[in-house]
Amino acid sequence: DTEVTQTPKHLVMGMTNKKSLKCEQHMGHRAMYWYKQKAKKPPELMFVYSYEKLSINESVPSRFSPECPNSSLLNLHLHALQPEDSALYLCASSQIPARDRRYEQYFGPGTRLTVT
Amino acid sequence: AQRVTQPEKLLSVFKGAPVELKCNYSYSGSPELFWYVQYSRQRLQLLLRHISRESIKGFTADLNKGETSFHLKKPFAQEEDSAMYYCALLISNFGNEKLTFGTGTRLTIIP
Numbered sequence: 687d688t689e690v691t692q693t694p695k696h697l698v699m700g701m702t703n704k705k706s707l708k709c710e711q712h713m714g715h716r717a718m719y720w721y722k723q724k725a726k727k728p729p730e731l732m733f734v735y736s737y738e739k740l741s742i743n744e745s746v747p748s749r750f751s752p753e754c755p756n757s758s759l760l761n762l763h764l765h766a767l768q769p770e771d772s773a774l775y776l777c778a779s780s781q782i783p784a785r786d787r788r789y790e791q792y793f794g795p796g797t798r799l800t801v802t
Numbered sequence: 803a804q805r806v807t808q809p810e811k812l813l814s815v816f817k818g819a820p821v822e823l824k825c826n827y828s829y830s831g832s833p834e835l836f837w838y839v840q841y842s843r844q845r846l847q848l849l850l851r852h853i854s855r856e857s858i859k860g861f862t863a864d865l866n867k868g869e870t871s872f873h874l875k876k877p878f879a880q881e882e883d884s885a886m887y888y889c890a891l892l893i894s895n896f897g898n899e900k901l902t903f904g905t906g907t908r909l910t911i912i913p
Contacts, residue, residue, distance in 0.1 A: 717899065719901075727905070728888055728903035728904060728905055728906050729846070729888075729903055730903075731900055731901065731902075734898055734899070734900070736898060741898045742898050742900065776846065780899070783894055783899050788834050788853070788892055788894065788899070790836070790848045790851060791848075791901060792848075793845050793846040793847065794845060795844075795845045796845070
């Protein structure tokens with residue numbers, strides 16, 4: 687299995703809702719990432735997990751709460767979002783970088799989120 | 803701070819003509835650069851990385867540290883090359899990796 691899967695594909699939520707995005711990979715990757723991609727813009731890094739521990743938080747508002755329950759799963763919990771948070775949320779995974787070796791990131795298809 | 807610049811938002815090229823997508827970067831350390839591609843209705847996927855120095859789908863890219871560039875080239879464009887192309891800079895810091903994308907170039911191949 688060489689794919690990153692994301693569910694749901696589409697999500698519409700109100701500003702008072704609580705929802706979660708899910709990401710799964712079975713490639714044995716121990717680094718996982720969340721990106722946000724607004725329309726006609728490049729992906730922007732939100733969070734990095736390394737060995738199931740949060741290693742990078744790119745100053746993301748607390749209404750986005752990531753979770754890595756095990757080495758194959760990555761969640762993004764959403765609460766009290768704003769309409770401007772509407773975007774495509776991408777998950778990616780990679781092997782952990784070594785001192786002299788870097789690895790490509792494999793991307794999922796994304797969850798298209800609309801906040802009303 | 804690191805930055806990736808893709809000066810062309812849109813690029814149209816006739817089928818069979820050469821293609822060059824420009825990418826310049828700004829980074830004080832040793833860069834590692836990638837080209838990612840997103841075909842219509844498909845996920846973002848890796849096309850090339852500078853360290854592997856290989857040709858994928860006829861595309862090549864050479865890292866020029868003097869000009870801080872990593873331009874993507876193909877001698878003869880094909881219709882299936884139409885896609886969104888992102889140049890990306892990978893920075894590692896104490897084992898944490900951060901991928902910074904350029905703004906992307908939408909390539910359209912004219913039949």
